[in-house]
Amino acid sequence: MSLQVLTYLFIGLSFGLYIGIAIWCRSASTNEFYVAGSHVSPLANGAATAADWMSAASFLSMAGIIAFEGADGARYLMGWTGGYVLLALLLAPYLRKFSKYTVPDFVGDRYYSQTARLVAVVCVIFISFTYVAGQMRGVGIVFSRFLEVDINIGVLVGMAIVFFYAVLGGMKGITYTQVAQYCVLIFAYLVPAIYISLMLTGNPLPMLGFGSTMNDGSGVYLLDRLDGLTTELGMAAFTAGNKSTVDMFFITAALMAGTAGLPHVIVRFFTVPRVRDARISAGYALVFIALLYTTAPAVAAFARINIINNVEGMSYKGAPDWFSKWEDSGLIAWLDKNGDGKVQYRGGDALIPVKPEYLESRGSSGERQLANKASSSANELYIDRDIIVLAHPEIAQLPNWVVALVAAGGLAAALSTAAGLLLVISTAVSHDLLKKTFMPQINERQELLFARIAAAFAVAIAGLFGIYPLGFVAEVVAFAFGLAAASFFPVILLGIFSRRMNREGAISGMIVGLTFTFSYIVYFKFVSPQANNAANWWFGISPEGIGTLGMILNFMVSLVVSRFTPPPPADVQNMVENIRVPR
């Protein structure tokens, strides 16, 4: 069967499965809509959390980033898994005992303040929309490349599916579709990785394979071969880092604390029946996540070797199918600097500006001509990092069904995360904003209706982001983690571990942490992007890592202010004591 037919088949089957589950688990009450009635088994919640958490970025982009950055990619690997240790030990069990529906619920009740609740609602909505924007784009890219339909149609189909199970099913529908989506995405990630690991090293486990010797009889370790190839071509050695130690430290810490503070992840722990289920469920979630995260660096190393071996010195006229298809999609570009008709792959950026700007015409070898100027580097090739996971099975010449499977997996990753985020947004609107703040008189049925309407609106807005992508989506992802690290993580942590922490301390801490982090990122990403380099950063911390400093400021301000203001009322102190014990 052709690749396109197989892709339609796999995507069709997986979508049919999601819709079936959505019909089977409709939500009838707000309790079911917000937290699936708190009846989800810890194992199912673990799988759902893993799918909720692993987005188009984890599935499609991460291995690509590591493939090109090598050792520096570790900040994502450790940052996005280490956060679960914080979540399991410091937050999840206590929030489960608190047993309400949302993060603003906790902030509002613990700090006996509507202002605190509103600040939390604004953060939840901002963080979640930032995050969801990238997901819909991911859906569009998969559709346009593999089904050769317009990106916008892909986004519309994705919206329709999410609309169906998020609006109908609420948290209950989302939870069980996420379990199915986890199975699809992990299968789709592991199958090609195992295939390629066997081809390159003979070891079926990719996590061990990339520490094994090459299969070509040379007896050389794969990573040594890769370090050799990269240095030979004038690139940085794969296993050597380029980022400064202080920046790696701060970025990793911001990603960890941000992960633990992301509302759509936290809310998953409200869906299990008991405190001990919340603990073990975080463990299952991390096992499921670690399966992908320990495979990703292996995929990265394999992809880098395969790309170098296949592309370097290749004559453009004899280029394989995938090369020209991705060139047509605008994610690969080649500028024949020395006019020999062969691709020369070296260190450094090939083009100025870095991203290709295509002309309508074709060059002498048939390549798409570019408006970009040639850089001083001998490198002639531009490859977009986001295509690595999708293109690698084709580069390694795996069978068509594997390639089609990867497309279905990418969609599962993007849709599951989008649904979780949209639910958090709709809950923030119907529960925190309407029921708890502006329209306390509405009854349960009305609240549920508002929740569905808010979910529908959120889906529509997310779709707009997919169709009209903001050029700065990648830039604002730093926001989501930085803000979560500088706001929710400290505020929730202190709410549990400091009985003395009061309203004044928490609000001033949140405001200082948020304002500081927000201004720093805005300044370097939008106001003066040309100044965004290590020489101008405070203490050498990039905007990606500044959330850690914001978090430290938040902790300091909250602790100081709370010592000079009255302690929280007795019932709040009792509540803190109560959430500290399971029974």
Place this chain on the structure above:
Amino acid sequence: MSKNNNDYWRANITLMSILLAVWFFVSFICGILIVDYLNQFRFFGYKLGFWFSQQGAIYTFVVLIFVYVWRMNKLDRKYGVEEEE
């Protein structure tokens, strides 16, 4: 807070501190601060520091959560604060 619950909370904090110390050691220390030093040693086909930052830290995180679950469930029973079935 009753004495029993207070003792339970202290035991919890101790356990948590130990586990978080390990968490910090494998990721921030081995994976970032002394990664270059560790890279002079080999661990199978990996440089040791590279292995910690891209594999070892993650495996340790998983183990830490399961140790936490096991120890906490024991503490819950010891102090009689476990939830009903």
